[in-house]
Amino acid sequence: MTEVGRRGPKRNEQARIAILQATSARVLENGYDQLTIEGVAADARVSKQTIYRWWPSRSALVAECLAERMLLTEFFVPEDSGDLRADVIRWLENIIGFLGSPGNSGLLRSLLIAATENTEVATHLNERLGMWEMLGERFTAAIEADQLPADTPLAELGDALMGALVVRDLRGAGFDNGFAKNLAILLLPA
Incomplete structure (x- = not known):
């Protein structure tokens, strides 16, 4: 996603990719309905706050996975x-x-x-x-x-x-x- 108008720390690209990969893997393994931010954070080895700082919801997170061609x-x-x-x-x-x-x-x-x-x-x-x-x-x-x-x-x-x-x-x-x-x-x- 574009960073225009964002506040706070700049995204760490390595963490962003890890989060998107963890999200994609969890959706493919368990489906969207079972996707949790806690699970993604654990798999990506980041805090939940990091994820919520960059994405307002799990659907926004999945939307970025789709847009980045990392899912489906x-x-x-x-x-x-x-x-x-x-x-x-x-x-x-x-x-x-x-x-x-x-x-x-x-x-x-x-x-x-x-x-x-x-x-x-x-x-x-x-x-x-x-x-x-x-x-x-x-x-x-x-x-x-x-x-x-x-x-x-x-x-x-x-x-x-x-x-x-x-x-x-x-x-x-x-x-x-x-x-x-x-x-x-x-x-x-x-």
């Missing part, structure tokens, strides 16, 4: 098999699978809260995990392969895909087996 990188960029709809379905199913796995039910909501409460977190996530990085290259390839019309509003298409995930998660409706396929059929041409 395999979910952010869809593959390019040549079949846009199939690639987007697999991408959505990967995200849904992670969100639905034990211990991760609160992750998406927590990231939304962190981004809402802290504009720096929101900006950092948007800059580093923006729709363009996640889907833009795949959509551009689809346009070049005539799988999408050249005038497709790519940002809006990405927003619609992610927005559907967010709204479904916020509603607590869960994701049935056909959700990813139905969404892709709705938003992407055959």
Whole structure:
């Protein structure tokens, strides 16, 4: 995260990396719901105060792990098999699978809260995990392969895909087996 406007001691880069690595390992091992600042501090060999001085919440900490590509990188960029709809379905199913796995039910909501409460977190996530990085290259390839019309509003298409995930998660409706396929059929041409 940017250090503009920060007060207090400057971050020690070695401690920052240790904290992010400990956070990533704990999320992957036990899920977001079991993530504790105490556990991260113990693993990183820093104090809880150090973590809270640099990150206002555990969701802000996870947001930085995501933005630094230290967590769940395999979910952010869809593959390019040549079949846009199939690639987007697999991408959505990967995200849904992670969100639905034990211990991760609160992750998406927590990231939304962190981004809402802290504009720096929101900006950092948007800059580093923006729709363009996640889907833009795949959509551009689809346009070049005539799988999408050249005038497709790519940002809006990405927003619609992610927005559907967010709204479904916020509603607590869960994701049935056909959700990813139905969404892709709705938003992407055959």
